[in-house]
Amino acid sequence: MNPVIDSLIAHRSIREYRPDPIDDADLQSILHAAERASSSGNMQTYSILVTKNAARRAKLWEYHYEQDMIKQAPVLLTFCADWNRMIQWCELSDADPGYDNFLCFLVGAADALIAAQNAVAAAESLGLGICYMGTTLCKPLKLIEFFELPKYVFPVTTLVLGHPAESPDLRARLPLDSIVHSEQYQPITDASVRATYHDRETEGWARYESIPELAEMIRTSGVKNLAQIYTQLKYTRENNQLISRELITALEQQGFWTSDAE
Ligand SMILES: Cc1cc2nc3c(=O)[nH]c(=O)nc-3n(C[C@H](O)[C@H](O)[C@H](O)COP(=O)(O)O)c2cc1C
Numbered sequence: 001m002n003p004v005i006d007s008l009i010a011h012r013s014i015r016e017y018r019p020d021p022i023d024d025a026d027l028q029s030i031l032h033a034a035e036r037a038s039s040s041g042n043m044q045t046y047s048i049l050v051t052k053n054a055a056r057r058a059k060l061w062e063y064h065y066e067q068d069m070i071k072q073a074p075v076l077l078t079f080c081a082d083w084n085r086m087i088q089w090c091e092l093s094d095a096d097p098g099y100d101n102f103l104c105f106l107v108g109a110a111d112a113l114i115a116a117q118n119a120v121a122a123a124e125s126l127g128l129g130i131c132y133m134g135t136t137l138c139k140p141l142k143l144i145e146f147f148e149l150p151k152y153v154f155p156v157t158t159l160v161l162g163h164p165a166e167s168p169d170l171r172a173r174l175p176l177d178s179i180v181h182s183e184q185y186q187p188i189t190d191a192s193v194r195a196t197y198h199d200r201e202t203e204g205w206a207r208y209e210s211i212p213e214l215a216e217m218i219r220t221s222g223v224k225n226l227a228q229i230y231t232q233l234k235y236t237r238e239n240n241q242l243i244s245r246e247l248i249t250a251l252e253q254q255g256f257w258t259s260d261a262e
Helices: 003-009 024-035 054-063 084-092 102-125 140-146 190-209 212-221 226-234 237-253
Strands: 046-051 075-082 129-133 153-164
Touching (some): 003 102, 024 046, 024 102, 046 054, 046 102, 054 140, 075 084, 075 102, 102 129, 102 153, 140 237, 190 212, 190 226
Antiparallel strands (some): 046 075, 075 153, 129 153
């Protein structure tokens, strides 16, 4: 179609990396592309922490549920919602910052995620591989301590970045017409939901069955379909509630869980 769209459509998460370092100029280009992303009010309420040091990556591997790509890939980029810089600037300028609340966390998180996706597009256009780490949201207190994040800074997502050592197939997506609504939200029926997830059910189940540890878990847990893999094995209510509690504690600690100025 055109090189940008071709590159976006060819996206695949990479989970195996060669140890070769990333060229400094390439990393700078990726970070520059990230910073060119839109941000709310052009306030740029995010920060990007670059981790290359192997010992520090090994520590982050622990905090990211021991996902091995964290140790393999030469660079990790941790994107944080960050109002610390903006708040200090306001205070230095005799301006009263009302940014210690949940709305501002969401604004900073959106800024951080949009910048991260620009970094992804830039990295992939250079032939590098990436994988997002959703685990960034699972142990916020550990990451805050590890990066010495001050108040009003909160880790939102992490990118593993490096030279791919695998070339996986494209992962399927749900039919586009199940995602896109024209003008108004289209009601969904049981039949349309079944149709939407029909291919995913079979492909997803086959994928999990092909991973020996997961196949074993499927057998011992007795789950019967892909949705049950999600609800009983991968993303359980109990675990989601546990993580949510830690997130709220961390948001309080970092100054974002308030609707009133302190
Ligand atoms: C916010 C976010 C968090 C993710 N977290 C992880 C993760 O912790 N580990 C992992 O292996 N993949 C992770 N992924 C990658 C997804 O599993 C992947 O994007 C999805 O399966 C689709 O595959 P594709 O990116 O190859 O198209 C994450 C993706 C996103 C957007």
